Amino acid sequence: MTSVTTEQPLPLAEANSVLLENGPIRIRTLRDTDQDSEFAANIMVDAFERKFIHVTSRRSLPSMRDFYGRSLRGRPPVFYERNFIAEYNGEMAGSCVLRYHGDNALFPDVRDEDFAPVKCTDKCGLLCFALATAEDIPPETCFLDHIGVDSKFRGKGIGKLLLDMADTDARRKGCRMIYLSVATSNRSQRLYERQGYVVKEKKTLCCCGYWCTTGEREFAFMEKNLK
Template sequence: MKDITIEPYTDSDYDSVISLLVDSFKSKFIFRQKLSPENIKQILSSVWNIKEHEPGCLHLIARTGNKVSGVLLVRYGHPRNLGKKIPFLFLCHRFGFFQMIFFLLKLFIFEQYPTGRCYVEHIAVDSSFRGQGIGEALLSHAENILREKKFKELYLTVALNNKAKHLYLRDGFQDMEKIHSPLKGFFMGVNKWEFMRKNLMESKEKNNEA
């Protein structure tokens, strides 16, 4: 296995992260859309507003060699509005008005997270690098940083049929609540989700005992 390095996200990683997110969540992005994965990448590149050192979040990438092989975004506050202007009319002309409205609503639902909690918005690993411990490395690195920031708990939501849930259980997350969401089912094709929680302080104590 090649060496994995975990680094803070930088603006130069933007295009690589967009491609990784679309490839990882392709089935949800294209659900009910007459858009190709390449179309989705072009739209996301125009509308997704994320910057390095953005307040209210922890954004990490995994790099294997010179390639971005994984990404993790944790929200823990209300991010500052960085004011990226969306070229809405241009995108509507290119991809269709109803396709754009539906996609923007989907993106809004996809990015929702519970305020006041430290929450994993997304974690994704390049399909060609899965099974090499990248997801575990991203989570471990993020959790150490969050402990230093005095956060005591970390939350996430995962689709019940997502194999990644096994990773979260191994990492110490526990099931809290099963969620039935017809809205997510309509927009993303998945209506059964699991809300999970990890006690970061408990994990620290176990590591110290070991």
């Protein structure tokens, strides 16, 4: 992994959160601040906008951003170690979230207080979405929960560097494999293939299945051997 090099000394808290620097791109951990949580929530909702519109509505997108921003605040320190922020020339440009075996017990995906801005009908849609996409992560395995890059920074290698950082973190934690799920209609599948992921299974559910809960009809389950 590339060592951290800076021309000016960083504040201690900031220096400790920097994981990798490569030219204008810097990868660091998420911080428990309004600025970081708002940015990460925007990336999350933008990356899955079609799904959120399907399970709630287009009018509900602002409350979805508020909801996910709330879900990132006041968590234990280990939570932020799983959440990465990519910066490009000092400006936040992308994010990536990892999950490991046992994380469901360490911190729930959502808490009751996070639902404050969400209407009742939208809450039902979100809970169904969460149930449909829940993962029981095996030991020695890393789950790439999601990754996203701000549209104005795409094509600069940020997604690739975030995926490299995910591999490094998973290996450091003793994982033998990293995996993800992606809608087969999502063009990001080609990026994952270039990074060494292979499709192990394509899955649909009977009747309306995934379509009712996510707005997608088929998912590809991809994995990468880290050993």
